[in-house]
Amino acid sequence: MKFLSTSLVGALSAAALLGFAAGAQADYPSGAIDYVIPFDPGGESDVTARFQEPILEEILGVNVNVVHRPGGGGAVAWSEFQNSAEPDGHEIIGVNIPHIIGQPIQRSDAGFETDNWEIITFFHSTPNALIVPANSPFETLDDLIEYARENPQAVTLGGSGTYSANHLDMLRLEQEADIDLTYIPFSGTGPLPAALEGNHVAGIFNYTMLGVQMEDRVRVLAVASEERVPALPDAPTFKEQGYDIVGGAYRGVAAPAGTPPEIVETLAEAFAETNRRIAERQEPLGFVMEYITGDAIDEVIGTLRDAYAPILEAAE
Structure with missing residues (x-):
């Protein structure tokens, strides 16, 4: 499943990418942004965040601090985030499909819900x-x-x-x-x-x-x-x-539920520009660049939830 390729990301207008502040709250961001990675250092999410960090800082004009909170296959950090993060755009978190779909289906005590945040974008996938x-x-x-x-x-x-x-x-x-x-x-x-x-x-x-x-x-x-x-x-x-298996992970980033749409849009555009700049470094590593935002996020989650639910239920 592919929604927007790197070439299309590169085609986004310069005006849209340079005009973040016009549509965002005037004082955002007003301080450093914590970018939580819910896994150990060294994995795909961490590698990507390290590529993204300096470019996001340049675009947004503030420090972006990559913070690791591993545990429970991401569930520890996602639970904490959904229960305590302020919806002001100054704390964002890495989200992965199918983790955020599968864990709540399989475990009633996952500690977080698939839809209880504002997903900003899915920026790449890996088979x-x-x-x-x-x-x-x-x-x-x-x-x-x-x-x-x-x-x-x-x-x-x-x-x-x-x-x-x-x-x-x-x-x-x-x-x-x-x-x-x-x-x-x-x-x-x-x-x-x-x-x-x-x-x-x-x-x-x-x-x-x-x-x-x-x-x-x-x-x-x-x-x-x-x-x-x-x-x-x-x-x-x-x-x-001879085996009909096509799958992998979609990786993206989310803000807390209730974050103003102007802030979500600002962050989505920042990640789009970041994706464009790091594509030539990530694609040789085995990544597939994506730009999934807005209604397409719900489409991806809905499609994959339908695909994974029977497997998860059979595994119980």
Whole structure:
């Protein structure tokens, strides 16, 4: 699913991107902005925030402080944010699909609600990838699936969070291939390379970025995209290998519920310009740039909620 490509982001008028203040409250922003990342340092959300930070500071004219609050696959920070953040645009938080959809469906005690904030934009996506160490006995996806059929639950796959994009697509692989795997949730992407290289897991179900980042140290058995990802041209898709699995994560940013629309618009335009500037740095890392705002946000969430709900309910 793709709503607006990098080229279209670049086509946004300069007047719209330079005229933030005209439509925003006159005194916004009046101080530093805390940009909360609800995962460990080192993952996709953190890497992107570090790219965004200096450009947002230039555009908005204030300090933008990246703050990490990991735990519960994002739920700890999202719960705290929805319950305590002031709706003045000076605290924003990273949000991820399907985390923000799946966790409230699966757990009544998730601590946050899918719709209880003002989502500013989704700025990029990353397809899932099934990754094993370079010296793994599994040289192909078929190797792993054949072993898993003969040894139920013996294949352990790490991933970021519970009922995250990683977890959900692993569950889809179980259904598609009629196998039984063991999923090991981590607090974010950051700890996964060490877990993989330390042989704590047989493989990881994570994102294309990690496959690019680890390069010759790993083997990417499959990517959950419609077509091969340019940054991983030798990695086959699941669809090429007979499994109808296309999925991954959409990453964006949210403000507290009740934030004035003028502030939300100002922040959306700032992130759009930031996206345009960092695209050439992120796309080679395995990211797909997006610009999803307004009604398109509800469309994405609604479509994916319908897709994930049966999987989550079956997993209970």
